[in-house]
Amino acid sequence: MSIDFKQVIEENKEPFYQDLDQVMQIESVKGTPAKNAPFGTGPKAALETVIALAQKYGFKTAIVNDAVGYAQWGDDEDYIGVVGHLDVVPAGEGWSFPPFKLSKRDQRFYGRGILDNKGPILSCLFGLKLLKDLNLPINKTIRIVFGTDEESGSGDIPLYLSEEKAPQFGFTPDCKYPIVYGERGIVNYEILTPLSEEELKRLGDFIGDQARDHVPDELSVTIDDKKVSVTGKRAPSNAPELGENAIMLLAEKILQEQALSGKLAEYFSWIVASLAEQHYGEGLGIDFLDADSGKLMITPYELIKKDDQLSLSLAIRYPVSVTEAEVTTALEKHLPPKSRLTVVRRIESSHFPKEDPNVQALSAIYEEVTGLDGTPVTTTGATYARFVPNIVAFGPSFPGQKGIAHNQDEYMDEEDLLLNMDIYMQAMLKLIE
The missing domain is CATH 3.40.630.10 (Zn peptidases)
Known part of the structure; x- marks a missing residue:
């Protein structure tokens, strides 16, 4: 028929x-x-x-x-x-x-x-x-x-x-x-970086729509009671190259305006140097790839104050031939001083x-x-x-x-x-x- x-x-x-x-x-x-x-x-x-x-x-x-x-x-x-x-x-x-x-x-x-x-x-x-x-x-x-x-x-x-x-x-x-x-395998990390109480007092809370499913597109923070805001472009977290990440834009703006100094300036410099427009992990030494699934992909999706630390969350999708342990070992070598890396979510390939x-x-x-x-x-x-x-x-x-x-x-x-x-x-x- x-x-x-x-x-x-x-x-x-x-x-x-x-x-x-x-x-x-x-x-x-x-x-x-x-x-x-x-x-x-x-x-x-x-x-x-x-x-x-x-x-x-x-x-x-x-x-x-x-x-x-x-x-x-x-x-x-x-x-x-x-x-x-x-x-x-x-x-x-x-x-x-x-x-x-x-x-x-x-x-x-x-x-x-x-x-x-x-x-x-x-x-x-x-x-x-x-x-x-x-x-x-x-x-x-x-x-x-x-x-x-x-x-x-x-x-x-x-x-x-x-x-x-x-x-x-x-x-x-x-x-x-x-x-x-x-x-691909998926692993989400939280990077906790300790800072002094005096340094963190200069920062207000980070305000914006931050969630693991998408690239954040709006973010603001007060520095010494002065508001710094940026607007990027939202995209799914598995397509970070299609968006403009507000975390990166905020870090770049803070550095351009020389709004911070000392350890805080070093922290935001690390964010820009390691992550800005580097969607495949090359800035963090995790640029794994294989023939079947292509390049590893990384999306920073949340930046917040957490007690006496700054917390940056990353979503990583790694090739099917790579293990989570290999990603973790490589990533740990490229963190800010005294930072601690924690897995908050994992889904095997x-x-x-x-x-x-x-x-x-x-x-x-x-x-x-x-x-x-x-x-x-x-x-x-x-x-x-x-x-x-x-x-x-x-x-x-x-x-x-x-x-x-x-x-x-x-x-x-x-x-x-x-x-x-x-x-x-x-x-x-x-x-x-």
Whole structure:
């Protein structure tokens, strides 16, 4: 049976947009744990809304430990899994559109989560509905799985796997194309540098939006009661080269204005010399690289006063052939005097055999639909593929599309959203035939 997937999608896109908008309007940012909502009421509301849609589409559904839901087609215990998430990062400032609504201008959709990850995972759900509506025969059970804590450490996945089997194989539509078979290791460090009480009295608190998921874009501090402020450019922390880091800009401005002297001036000089426009660790002696995953990547993301110390936090993504211990050993040799290095977060690298027949099948589908090279690749990002056994990352961003997800005016072109649905429909059908 020959199916014109593009025509099927075109005929049904308006109902899809309506359902997607319903989910986009929920501010599903992680919040305080509540009864039956371990990651806050926003993510749980999004989960319940999507499960209601899945029931309307005619799927078997369930919510596991109030943390993860699924829509299932088929009755077997073993299943193919498509694993995405409904939680989103905070909106932040500077939007041209309402962040929690599906907006459209010039054939481009805007809204928090349109790319990461409500748009892609809802396109999988709706695409599976279209396949089911065609009454196609299937030989394997498939589940669309909806998480609610991917952006904050994937604490939802252990709650799911404690009750449910892992998929036989599957993918997460939460990275890039083509198939991502390997994800770099991630380690976050805190560098604590002691300073005298007299020196620290000269500094006020550092004020700005600083978090590990993005390059900080605004930062200010008072020095001897005079405010020093800078404005940079926000970017995802796994694409620091696309941003302008406010920590670096502030350090440079302090030095240019000769606002500080002594140990404080030496500290900010170290920041500039070691980190400014040195995204691959070359200023700290950690410029590791390998053929599969490329260069190590470093993002300074938080500078604060902490007791009698200054605390600088770094997010590092290192190649799959490198160990965390190697990074730590090298980094310790390039710190300011008397500084202490602490690991505050670690996620080991992940690797899936790129020769696997299912990986090759996804690669072939991608090449057939897009005409682009489908050779499997690695990523600097962190997805559910690190936490859910037997899955790889697959889409939704196409080559050349980078640094969109966690920014203001997060967007996805309508053409790309529908092309994703086409790819995912054909991929799911191939995996369950």
